[in-house]
Amino acid sequence: MGQISDADRETIQNLFAESLTGDVEIVMFTERESLIIIPGKEPCEMCAQTQELLEEVASLSEKVTLTVHELSSAREQAFALGISRVPAFVFEGAARGRVRFFGIPAGYEFSALIGDLIDTSTGTTDLSAETRDFLSTLTEDINIKVFTTPT
């Protein structure tokens, strides 16, 4: 049994076929399970599940690929993307800015993931003209954090 139900898999596959225009690479950072217990260091409970979920998403379109990095051996790349926690992933495609996901994108977050992946593929959104006008005037960087829970 996968992370995505058969019905959802079919819906997403069709949605991807209709909507994806450009390639999207999902770049994930993870931590493999260690047999050594390091005092004070929590194991990454959701890393394996997140990777499995992203593998399933990537399998639903040939335009979507997944690259997985071990955080400990890809520190420089992670640092450049502002990632120091796992599981985390970003989309590389036609987006001008960057969306980073931290933690397993289950529940409500999963639909945000699918929507953001499509937007990253097309490089466009359905934002209003007013919002786009404002964004075009930006000269300084903005960070927006959105805290969610799986339910």
Add this chain to the structure above:
Amino acid sequence: MAVESEHVTADVIEAMEFPDLSQRYGVRGVPKIVINETTEFVGALPEAEYLAYVQKAVEGSQ
């Protein structure tokens, strides 16, 4: 917004998995949005209201 502007970075954070961040940003309800560490609100807002908060955060930092 992060798709439309190279100046925007958006972080989607699973609050239960990162309790230290949730505590630091005082997350009691979700979705909680924090813009530039200064401006925050809870709940899904219509786009125009969301934009108003982003504008407020940008004006506040100038």
